[in-house]
Structures are given as C-alpha cells and as structure tokens.
Amino acid sequence: MSSDTPTTLTVFFDFQRVAQGSKAEVLDQLRRRDDPGPYLVFDDRTGAQLDLDMRELPPELRDHEAEHRDDAPRGVGRPKLGVVAREVTLLPRHWDWLGRQPGGASVALRKLVDDARRVNAERDTVRAAQEATYRFMTAIAGNLPGFEEATRALFAGEEQRFGNLIETWPADVRAHLQKLSAAGWHAQ
Known part of the structure; x- marks a missing residue:
C-alpha cells in the first residue's frame, strides 16, 4: 500500500x-x-x-474553524512544495560522485532511491505486510495460544501454517490478520 x-x-x-x-x-x-x-x-x-x-x-x-484560519496572510518565501530537507551522512568519495552527476546530488539521490524502490518493491511489500501483521498481532493476540509459532510462520513465509495456527483465534482478529498479511503472501 x-x-x-x-x-x-x-x-x-x-x-x-x-x-x-x-x-x-x-x-x-x-x-x-x-x-x-x-x-x-x-x-x-x-x-x-x-x-x-x-x-x-x-x-x-x-471545517468551519479552518475557513476562518485561511484568512491569515501568507508568509514570505517559497510555497510549500512537499520537499523535505533532512541530513544525509556520506563519505567524501560519495559526495564527489554525487557532485559529478547531472542535476547534482539531490537529483542523483532521488534517482537512486527510485531505482532501489523499483528493484526491491516485492521484498519491501513482503516486509511491510509482515511488520504490520506482527505489530497488530503483538498488541491484540500476544496471549492467545500459538502466538509464538504463528509469529515464526509469519516471518518464515509459511501462509498455510500461519492460517492453521490462528484458526482458533477470535474471528475478527483472524480476519484482520489475514487482511494485513495478504499482500505479503501474494508478493512471495
């Protein structure tokens, strides 16, 4: 997602x-x-x-409150474009390489990140689904029978075993776990 x-x-x-x-x-x-x-x-x-x-x-x-706040005068400077400035720590040879790229360091870094996102999309989807499922599972089902084994099955990518282990859990919890984990099973 x-x-x-x-x-x-x-x-x-x-x-x-x-x-x-x-x-x-x-x-x-x-x-x-x-x-x-x-x-x-x-x-x-x-x-x-x-x-x-x-x-x-x-x-x-x-919404009514927001309408009245929108009347405030705008500040000086560039409008907000969705760009977030953060610190990146690299070795000098990395900065040298980035500086020689067309468009400069920012453009090169954006391209590298976009390429890595494409290459690792499937793995990232699996990891995100597993982490989301685990967070929910830990908060609500940590004391339910078979929790530890279900966790092992989740991270081992064993969909059938995971489903069997949560079969006795409350229906709404089970349904939500299946919803959260679905993207991870399909991407593997």
Whole structure:
C-alpha cells in the first residue's frame, strides 16, 4: 500500500472489530457506541496501535474553524512544495560522485532511491505486510495460544501454517490478520 493512500483505521473492543474507516468515520462510529471502551485503534497500513482523541472536533466544526484560519496572510518565501530537507551522512568519495552527476546530488539521490524502490518493491511489500501483521498481532493476540509459532510462520513465509495456527483465534482478529498479511503472501 502506498504512503499516498489515505489512512484507514480499524478499532477493536476486546477481540471484536467495532469500527473501521477514515479517522473521521471511526470517531463518528465510536461516538455512537454505548460501551465506554477501552478501544484498541490500529492503522491499517502499518498495523501500529494509535491513540485516538475522542474529544476531537467533528468534521463539520473543524471545517468551519479552518475557513476562518485561511484568512491569515501568507508568509514570505517559497510555497510549500512537499520537499523535505533532512541530513544525509556520506563519505567524501560519495559526495564527489554525487557532485559529478547531472542535476547534482539531490537529483542523483532521488534517482537512486527510485531505482532501489523499483528493484526491491516485492521484498519491501513482503516486509511491510509482515511488520504490520506482527505489530497488530503483538498488541491484540500476544496471549492467545500459538502466538509464538504463528509469529515464526509469519516471518518464515509459511501462509498455510500461519492460517492453521490462528484458526482458533477470535474471528475478527483472524480476519484482520489475514487482511494485513495478504499482500505479503501474494508478493512471495
């Protein structure tokens, strides 16, 4: 899944999935529930557990607030182009080589990264699916029977064994694990 894809969340109450969708949709779904929680909220792309502030404004009020902030005068300088400046540490011979490339160091580095992303796309997909599955699994199923063996099967790429090991786990947990791990099985 691309990082450009909008983030979707999945929310569990105990072992039951109780909400899913964008952050705004999830907040709306949870506000309509009668139970007090606690809820476990997960990012569907990374499997990471998130904190969700239930006091966040509903979209219609947040949009109204944003309209009034947009009237502020713009600052001086270049408009935001999505470029992120970070530090890179290289040896002098690397800087020399980059400096001799057409377009300079930044262009050369972008091309190298794009080439590496293409070459390693399948491996990166498998790793990302495994990591997302593992994060979710650890947070919600760490005490379920067969957890350690299921983890070994996940990282060994043994789809059938993984499925067998989680077969007795709660249905919603099992379904979410299958969803998170699917891209990794298909890419292998």
